[in-house]
Amino acid sequence: MDGKVIVITSGKGGVGKTTATASIGAALAKDGKKVVVVDMDIGLRNLDVVMGLENRVVFNIVDVVRGKCRVSQAAIKDRKIDNLFLIPASQSDNKNSVTPEEMVLVCKDLKNEFDFILMDCPAGIEQGFENAVAGADEAVVICTPEVSSIRDADRIIGLLYAKKITPKLIVNRIIPAMVEKGDMLSHEDVVDVLSIELIGLVEMDDQVIVATNTGSSLVMNKESKAGMAFTRIAMRLNGQPGLPIEIPRTQVGLFKKLGRRIGISR
């Protein structure tokens, strides 16, 4: 097998990296790929609870790096989705417990066993970021339509370019009603500022919190707009790059539709 390592990163914390990692990983696995999601937030483990696998954790990524266990022992199988595995972060170590060089080696091993390796990057630009990015072939940068998040995304994009990686962008937590009122940056604005290729737009969705509460997968919920958006992002990563990007919009009546048609409404 010759897998692909994709790092999901943002710079700023709390913009949805972990949810995105879990959801994209689940969608890829549902599509028949063998997927492992790796929690690189060493010391602040969270991907396990988001996926509902917290009580199955035995080994972690630091154990794998130190050769205390094999990859197959550390990778926890998902409860519902076949082909989906999680390698959790260690909770008792810190970001300096592993080095980028060690991560490159681990990524090589993982590529032999999985089609997709998704790295859930910690917030920040320090060692944790370096570790998560070290073995990556591709990168997805996630941001919300807020100034602080976009500014940090710009910094991260610069750091990724310096590592010869051309990242793709997800704009998360879009609130269409606010965008239409002019009170939230539109995805066009965000792309204009960051000038990188878009890979998906995700609407603000209450179902994300519900799914996290129960540790179930967002992409299993057909009602979830965010879940569906992540599924389409997974398809774009999985050999369908041309799949059109749907723009989150409010439900509208005839007049607004007319306005959009003649170009005076959003």
Add this chain to the structure above:
Amino acid sequence: MLNELLKKWRGTKTTSSQAAKKRLKFAIVYDNLEVSDDILDALKGDIIEVISRYFEIDTKSISLDIDRSEESSSLVLNTPILSAIRR
């Protein structure tokens, strides 16, 4: 839609998202101009080396700074020349 049409005709005031975009662009341009002291020191060392091939300069009183104004940034080097090196 009517509101938007009216806004369009009235030559509207800027929305908060327009303000956000403008501020962001400025912040990012500014961020990208920021250079760490280490890099500036390294640059200074290199410049001294090059200039010293042509002029005898007082390396102690050389200054290298980045001047920022609203519109542009510039690198300002100031050094007294003691004498030209004749070859």
